Amino acid sequence: MPDPSPLPLDPILTVRNMSVGFPSLSGTIPAVRDVSFSVRREKIGIIGESGSGKSTTGRAIMRLQPPGAIVKADALRFEEIDLLKVSEKDMLSIRGRRMAMILQDPKYSLNPVMTVGEQIGETVMLHEKVSRRVARERTLGMLERVQIRDPRRVFDLYPHEVSGGMGQRIMISMMLIASPSLIIADEPTSALDVTVRQQVLSILDDLVTERDIGLIFISHDLNLVRSFCDRVIIMYAGRIVETIAAADLDHAKHPYTQGLLNALPSLDHPRDRLDVLARDPAWLEG
Numbered sequence: 001m002p003d004p005s006p007l008p009l010d011p012i013l014t015v016r017n018m019s020v021g022f023p024s025l026s027g028t029i030p031a032v033r034d035v036s037f038s039v040r041r042e043k044i045g046i047i048g049e050s051g052s053g054k055s056t057t058g059r060a061i062m063r064l065q066p067p068g069a070i071v072k073a074d075a076l077r078f079e080e081i082d083l084l085k086v087s088e089k090d091m092l093s094i095r096g097r098r099m100a101m102i103l104q105d106p107k108y109s110l111n112p113v114m115t116v117g118e119q120i121g122e123t124v125m126l127h128e129k130v131s132r133r134v135a136r137e138r139t140l141g142m143l144e145r146v147q148i149r150d151p152r153r154v155f156d157l158y159p160h161e162v163s164g165g166m167g168q169r170i171m172i173s174m175m176l177i178a179s180p181s182l183i184i185a186d187e188p189t190s191a192l193d194v195t196v197r198q199q200v201l202s203i204l205d206d207l208v209t210e211r212d213i214g215l216i217f218i219s220h221d222l223n224l225v226r227s228f229c230d231r232v233i234i235m236y237a238g239r240i241v242e243t244i245a246a247a248d249l250d251h252a253k254h255p256y257t258q259g260l261l262n263a264l265p266s267l268d269h270p271r272d273r274l275d276v277l278a279r280d281p282a283w284l285e286g
């Protein structure tokens, strides 16, 4: 008898009908409306123009929404944890250890008054309760893993002494050293130049694949997401208009996704003018 086909892996994250609103004098501003998706051990991109709700979605999953924001959902589940019910105290130990976020500019995420090595080592000591000596060895190993050539020298540097690309690799090592099962990377490479960006992305890709981590990759750049991710969520005005395998993007059904694809410049088919994206108020009705 042939083996029965393997069951699909359980999702690491399930988001069902999540909405996020910001109170204002004229009523609640809906930033994210009724979004549903799940993440398995895969790379899933969230793409959409500025203000479409990508970062708000990522922050709500980490329970890092700005004060006052109202998050509602039918389900928001990370592994066995109900994120709608978890206490802030429990969330403190989940963040960093089991789910982590990589932001655009490492300078805002790294502590400016601690050396690189101290802060990565502190993460290890905090989460794994190991000695300072073991934490140092693990930190040096991780810095080497993200292709930092002279880890002992970099260990003693302060964040302002490292370049953008190195800062982002340091962030990746700090976020991955605790072996989280979910990483949310919000525009992690948009402040980097093209060659450094490729290098950082390939390090992130290797680590995520090797450790079987689920990755949510938030970006404006459809070309980048298409080449880097397995699946793509397309957001427009707070809603998900389409979720599609990256390999199937050329067959996207939604006119907004088709518009985004048509607006991309192409070396194979140069054009005098790029298409302007048309919008339809009906897309907001979802």
Ligand SMILES: Nc1ncnc2c1ncn2[C@@H]1O[C@H](COP(=O)(O)OP(=O)(O)OP(=O)(O)O)[C@@H](O)[C@H]1O
Binding pocket: 022, 029, 030, 031, 048, 049, 050, 051, 052, 053, 054, 055, 056, 057, 066, 220
């Ligand atoms: N703290 C806040 N208070 C009020 N409104 C907010 C706040 N943060 C975000 N918003 C609003 O929520 C909406 C979604 O914003 P969000 O930052 O999630 O979009 P985005 O797709 O990530 O955009 P970008 O690509 O520019 O980062 C926008 O209309 C934004 O103005």
